[in-house]
Amino acid sequence: MQMTSDHANLLYEGKAKRVFNSNHSDRVLVEFKNDATAFNARKHMQLRKKGFVNCQISACLFEVLEGEQVPNHYLGLIADTCMMAQRVQIIPLEVVVRNIAAGSLCRETPISFGQELPAPLIDLYYKDDEMGDPLLTEARLELLGLLDREQRLEISRLALKVNSVLSTFLDKLQLTLVDFKLEFGCNESGQLLVADEISPDTCRVWDQRNTDLDGRILDKDRFRKDLGGVVEAYEEILKRIQGVCSKPRIYR
Ligand code: UDP
Numbered sequence: 001m002q003m004t005s006d007h008a009n010l011l012y013e014g015k016a017k018r019v020f021n022s023n024h025s026d027r028v029l030v031e032f033k034n035d036a037t038a039f040n041a042r043k044h045m046q047l048r049k050k051g052f053v054n055c056q057i058s059a060c061l062f063e064v065l066e067g068e069q070v071p072n073h074y075l076g077l078i079a080d081t082c083m084m085a086q087r088v089q090i091i092p093l094e095v096v097v098r099n100i101a102a103g104s105l106c107r108e109t110p111i112s113f114g115q116e117l118p119a120p121l122i123d124l125y126y127k128d129d130e131m132g133d134p135l136l137t138e139a140r141l142e143l144l145g146l147l148d149r150e151q152r153l154e155i156s157r158l159a160l161k162v163n164s165v166l167s168t169f170l171d172k173l174q175l176t177l178v179d180f181k182l183e184f185g186c187n188e189s190g191q192l193l194v195a196d197e198i199s200p201d202t203c204r205v206w207d208q209r210n211t212d213l214d215g216r217i218l219d220k221d222r223f224r225k226d227l228g229g230v231v232e233a234y235e236e237i238l239k240r241i242q243g244v245c246s247k248p249r250i251y252r
Pocket of ligand 1: 181
């Protein structure tokens with residue numbers, strides 16, 4: 001399928017993915033691109049194979065979540081870099097779960113880098129590139145009226161469930177899930193689903209087999225910090241996942 005030339009059906013183009021209409025009104029095609037961006041897209045590069053690797057990792061992780069009854073938008077792969085997903089109305093929130101302090105938590109608080117948190121921390125950000133995805137308070141979240149009370153509780157419950165399922169799964173592969181970002185959306189029936197992607201672009205993952213502080217990084221921090229070997233690191237994660245998971249299903 002020639003996704004890239006299918007402009008008529010293009011619904012949305014983001015930094016790392018394109019979303020297309022499918023033949024069914026309740027489903028969309030999500031294509032993973034090779035573009036890598038950081039620092040609100042001020043840094044931008046093409047990384048060969050990144051779209052493929054991220055699509056495969058996301059598909060496997062969504063299948064792991066599905067096996068643990070975590071509702072998500074993924075339906076199956078339709079090409080190497082493309083998955084079918086339920087159409088959802090995305091809630092403009094970035095839901096970050098942290099197990100170990102890194103990134104903005106260390107820039108914005110005195111908590112030191114690498115410190116294990118006493119319990120998973122959920123940080124909610126308002127998803128808006130122009131505003132730089134600001135961190136929300138509970139009061140501001142309520143003021144924005146993006147969620148009702150039930151959805152607010154459900155988002156926290158699902159985010160913690162995703163964290164425990166994926167942390168346990170990755171730990172068995174000697175990978176540490178430091179933090180990650182989720183997006184949520186509601187499908188046509190109003191069901192809240194984990195949407196978007198779950199990949200080394202949106203997670204911090206450290207290799208337990210490597211004690212070197214930079215060498216252990218297997219995620220987008222390699223790109224942010226110019227460490228090189230970005231796609232090779234993502235491929236290492238995929239290789240370990242493939243060692244325990246069957247190939248992601250093909251959507252028919
Ligand atoms: N993250 C993301 N998209 C964003 C912001 C963050 O996927 O727009 C992910 C990021 O890769 C990391 C986690 O969310 O795994 C926490 O990011 P953090 O708030 O520490 O910000 P950063 O250090 O990435 O600026």
